[in-house]
Amino acid sequence: MKVFEVVGQTRSFTRAAERLNLTQSAVSRQVRNLEDELGEDLLIRRHHHLELTPAGAELLATIQEAFHSIEVSLRSITEKSNQNRLRINVPPTFAKRWLLPRLPRLREALPDVDISLGTEAADTLAERGLLDCAIRFGDGEWPMLDASILMTERHVVVCAPSLLEGLKIEGPSDLQRFTFLHVLASPDRRYLTWRHWLDAAGFQDVDTRGGLEFDLLDLAIEAACAGLGVTVADRSMVRNQLQTGQLVQLFDVEVEGHESYWFVTRPQAVNDRKVDAFRTWLLAEVAADRVA
Amino acid sequence: MKVFEVVGQTRSFTRAAERLNLTQSAVSRQVRNLEDELGEDLLIRRHHHLELTPAGAELLATIQEAFHSIEVSLRSITEKSNQNRLRINVPPTFAKRWLLPRLPRLREALPDVDISLGTEAADTLAERGLLDCAIRFGDGEWPMLDASILMTERHVVVCAPSLLEGLKIEGPSDLQRFTFLHVLASPDRRYLTWRHWLDAAGFQDVDTRGGLEFDLLDLAIEAACAGLGVTVADRSMVRNQLQTGQLVQLFDVEVEGHESYWFVTRPQAVNDRKVDAFRTWLLAEVAADRVA
DNA sequence: AGCCAAGCATTCCATTTTGGAATGCTCTCA
């Protein structure tokens, strides 16, 4: 039953199996059993995707609602001392660079809401009921979830002021002297932020192949602060360091990235007071940022 | 989970076990496991009865609703050709004597509703989702169910006209000559309808100890029709026989019983079109009866 | 047209979960 719910969401036995920590074989049989019991097909097995039959669609809707309400009830029991806890997951860099500095203001704005902050790279908002909401980086397209845009990344190049001592930085060749700090999208693939920025700046023939790689932007920024090299970073993530002089910006080139930070919720969360209050606060904060 | 639902309803591990076709031991551990998982007690184990903790009460309510909606959805799939079937259980005598003769009228009134009629002595309305509603005989007090009164029994004494040939029936002693037909409440206990009727009629010293016993009023009435003796019966159940002359009433004494026929539904059924239409029809029918 | 790969079905066996029977424990009531 639970299995069918996930299959319905993922529209794939294989992906459902992953989400459920089962094998595809187990999922296949569970669904088959359910169909047998009902004497009615729930899914149309097409190749390379599944479709729901009308019966399946109706059952899926019912099951989702029922399970959700049970899950909420269960949670409110497990943590009944924490009725007012807001559980969120936030990308690590965003958490550290943007949210953490604003936590005092958040507490002030929502004094009666406790916050549980997770920084998993891949949150479980769609899969489990543990999270109330999340902030995600991407294009805002996530199936079965609602997303409101918070901010689009704006890339600037920064480094520690110590690196610049006695140097004049005016063009591509000056840049080439520094160590490049990169952020990895996956263990063997970099984000192309340097490429985009260089294109926008009109710098040809800069060799970015060398340099240090980090799996988190946060670490790249830390490295830059430590004077290890130059990095491309989202302006919002280094605002503080620029203000205090820990980092300085090189060139007056700012590139709008094609991905953004989004506030993401399950559709059912529309009538959750906490989530709503948090969304409102977030949107107000980012609006204030833009003015500043 | 399902186990806890039934325990919550029955307020007893043992009875829950019976209903679930499990042993008390299995039920005990299921509930214990659930409590352990939640880290919170759901039940207060008092001796000779269980109480729900606040957490347990909340969870029970949620679970009941969730399971019910799933069950309905499941049923509508299993029998999707029978979306418009109304499943009812009716006491056997009521079914045969009152409802069956009116079925044509019912079909006329609700032409698009198919009827599934069961006549179990103890229906499963509270326990399973199979029935949409039921008619029950009793005092109208059934936990977790809604009941609307249909009619209170009115006892009269009847027998076949052949028994009276050449006799004049005027008092207790005349009555004593007949064979008494009794209805059993349980294998070793009669309903006290004869007693009540004799008291109301003011007949002392009638010995009712002998006679034939039946487990259903219906059989007693059949026996009376066959000229086997005299019986006390609810007027509504023999209306037809009195009209056609198959039975005749002895004495002009009519006793109101202290139990009634009720239309019983689960609380969730309030917004079920079929059930509502049936209730309306039933109430109109009994109202018409009273006028006639 | 035919091959390849993606993805569901199937089979067989191991693991885990669930259930039953017997027994123990504790509280209530007479």
Next chain:
DNA sequence: TGAGAGCATTCCAAAATGGAATGCTTGGCT
């Protein structure tokens, strides 16, 4: 204070569930 009702516990058996390997079907691609 003893009996009995009713929940807890223990131990073992049975059933359900899951995993790995493998088979099958089909849509896409050359």
